[in-house]
Amino acid sequence: MILLIKICKIPFHYFEFVKPIENVLKKLNIEFITIHYNDLNPEMFSKADKVIISGTSLKDNSFLDDVDKFEWIKEFEKPILGICGGMHILGLIYDGKLKEVQEIGLSKIYFNEEFFGFNGKTEVYELHNLCVESSEFDVIAISEECTQAIKHKDRLLYGVLFHPEVRNKKLIESFAKC
């Protein structure tokens, strides 16, 4: 089972930032549970084989005030994929720092190694004002502006700044099946 954690403060953002991820998992017939980070409980973690943490809208940074609610990431031993805001959380949990960088729309990024089915130059959909940098992670992809994909040096933690649920659904499929 995949635990899909949403970070949107306004429930109406679900349709844009969470449902497209659900649709990818549904097409693969992969069981998942979608839950807001405020409603997590220990039983969910014991049942989950993997975790995906969603992104949210440009104006919704409320999750940044709640990063302490994600301390469980340090204890969870299975794979986690953080998307946009989800990537910010992964970096911040490991002493990362946020930088202001805005990218909106389609852009070209470069993967320096194979990453869930992607390598080299790739077109992605971006929607962010911030990026995160943490020395605990290796940088796997970059755009002209900033880091786009990261992998923890020792753990199964992966982050992408772009939104793979838009133009790179295969990335979510590969993560779900790995």
Next chain:
Amino acid sequence: MKLAALFSGGKDSAFATYLAREHAHEISCLIAIFSKNPESYMFHTPSISKVKKQAESANIPLIIQKTKGEKELELKDLAAAIKKAKDKHGINGIVTGTVESAYQVSRIQKICYSLDLYCFNPLWQKDQFELLKDLIENNFEIVITGVYAFPLDETWLGRAIDKTFLDDTIKLHDKYKINPAGEGGEFETFVLNCPLFTKALEISDKKIYGKQNSWTMEIEVT
């Protein structure tokens, strides 16, 4: 939250507006862009003047913005309309019916961010068959007002989006890769009735023109 809906009169913007209201947001106004360019990258043009009738039926104020429809310059007109909605109605955000176009959605996102507004795109990446089913289940009465792809012809004009239409578009999708919801510009639609409206609109007059696989039905509604 008080929202303005970018409203073309077609099924996607109407359904997105409906979803916003269903999620307890107030639709303070509709924004309709009248483009003089039928090839606009941003805005759908057929039957848009009938949006006035839709807004009246929905009892929602309408902001009309005209644009020459030149690429990128039309964004300034859109931004002006959204700013007007913010100044006049005190909106906190925008709702759009964008499904697939990264070009459209990214430009609207930028405008909203520059005006400190939320941007909601509840149909973003939505499965096209699911969208048609949702429209039918939620009693949207929608008529086809334009077809612009092979093998669609004038016999499709005036058809309602119903179970038969859904079945037919599934067949077209399997054979010709026609997008069932018309997101690729294959269809233009007009909403005659939906849960937002206080009364159904009726077609009082129609004019059909076109050739081969590009046909338009201009309608008058009352």
